[in-house]
Amino acid sequence: MSGDGGERTISVGELARVEGEGALHVRIRGERVEDVRLEIFEPPRFFEALLRGRPAADAPDITSRICGICPIAYQVSACAAVEDALGIEIDERARALRRLIYCGEWLESHSLHVFMLHAPDFLGYEGAIEMARDGHEQLFQRGLLIKRAGNELMALVGGRSVHPVNLRVGGFHRSLRAEELRGVTETLRRARDELVEAVAWAGGLPFPDRVLQTEYASLRTEDDYPMERGELYSSAGDPIGPDRFEDDYLESHVSHSTALHSRHRERGNYIVGPIARYSLNFDLLPAPIADAARSAGLGPICRNPFQSIVVRCVEMLYAADEALRLIDAYEPPPPAPPLEPRVAAGSGWSEAPRGMLWHRYELDADGRISKARIVPPTSQNQAAIEDDLSGLVQASLDLPDDDLQWRCEQAVRNYDPCISCSTHFLRMEIDRRD
């Protein structure tokens, strides 16, 4: 951090407590914020190129490796896209089992973010271990217990929690027996109890004032809070199916950042992820969950990104309940149908913990992928995060530099950006104008 003559530059060279590698640059001249850039220096991994020539059945295992934190999101979206291409109708029981393992991923990913990555910002610690050692061990242990419940659920249904192996195009490799699933109910119940406390705790944290007007986008269904399926709803337009995504939304190369940003072709920036999902689907939360949210100070729409930590707790409470419900109603799915190769294209999506994740594949006559396109949540949020930060800094100019820097980092972490999921972020050029 440096500054003289009314010029302040905030530079966070290595953003901590985010998944992957990112940096943040803010330039202030006098009373004016001139430039805010969220820099991604995650090395490119070229997944869309690697997928070319691979058997379509490999898509879930390969794209899982884009993110170790949300592998199920990649596997479910990949399966949905290939199933769409090959005209496979997924069995309802298999869909329910996908939803169950997805609940595990929401618990695992959200608890990691809430208790280990984000809570230290609100309580003033460098990290979760420092936080635990300084009188917050109970909070830390609560986080671990919830995270363990998510991991156990993923490991039970998927074989392991990081890069699970049981999902496949058309369903699952192995259908679990109902009594196997019941092995995790006790852990889930304990996690649920802790989550009731966690929602109340999060609601009591100090939130900087902030109101976003940005467009929200999330999947939505008629029946339940969105995870493994739905249409894309927006706070500003009509719902669309996954086949329309590329028509309406554009990943473009913006001159100031050289990163691919996803924007609506007409309406511009938008936000995906917990606050958008919650605000567009509040009516689908069961009454006890909605009541818990209200008691924690949330309305039916959340416009303050700092409250995303409360929304994540509410979503975890929902995921724990939903998992218990799904286990109760569980019927083993039938074996997955064989894949019949044909020239085809298809798209699919799901609600990753960080927001909507879209895949599209073109397949050749041998059943191999000829073209792949993946749009992860972070590339959709990046432009909106920069806008949010710009407004936030403008409104917080009276803070001393150190506090302003911390506030900015905290604001980036509001979005839980998963930078390793940047399948195609570009290197950024640093603007050195005086």
Add this chain to the structure above:
Amino acid sequence: MRERPRPKLAVWKFTSCDGCQLQILNLEDELLVLADAVEIAHFTEATRGTLAGPYEISIVEGSISTPEEVERIRAIREASSTLIAIGACANAGGIQALRNFARLDQTLSAVYATPEYVSALESSLPISSEVEVDFELQGCPPDPAQLLEVLGAYLEDRRPRISSRSVCMECKERGNTCVMVASGTPCLGPITHAGCGAICPAYARGCYGCFGPKETPNPPSLSAWWGRLGVSDADLESAYRHINGFAPEFADEAATIAGRDREGQT
């Protein structure tokens, strides 16, 4: 007893998915114990606090795929007494090393409209291609219990007890029915390094080699078995060129299969 200063532990990320680091956080019960046994000097997935080197132990996740990463791994090696590489990316270049079999310019233009902005090496390489590595723990992701064993071993100044046998042995221990014998499902278990606990066969699918080659594997023999199950050469080649496709034992067999296919066509 005299208090020894706690050794400094640093966790470094290169080109990767963060899943290996997550396995450290997934140690859960042992996490605070570990944090007491060592001084966590650098671990950006966990804390914004960071301490300067030298480090007693550095754990490295990810492959070397950019010019900056070459410089960075050299500096980390310089500052570290012990360097442990974890995961398929760090030990074999990872899934992104599939691009090593294609030309970089073609890979770039498949993803980016303006490839000149992207800085990348011609290949995605294991950590050992640039610096000396003290221990390689395989797996995509590595197993948390094995991670703990390796860390414990270096803290106690002994060799880690990590078996170099195949997934087949773990399958027997777990009491799995052999998927290849019983249902004709192609499986890489006979040539794949143990450590996962034979998860895939336990979930009724063949091993896909995410722990990489075991010591002294015999891929040509396994390829013949797969051939008898009706697997095409194209699918065999894809099976070897997967998560650990750039590991020499798998890469060589894939190249042999691709070569004999080309000969067959002429």
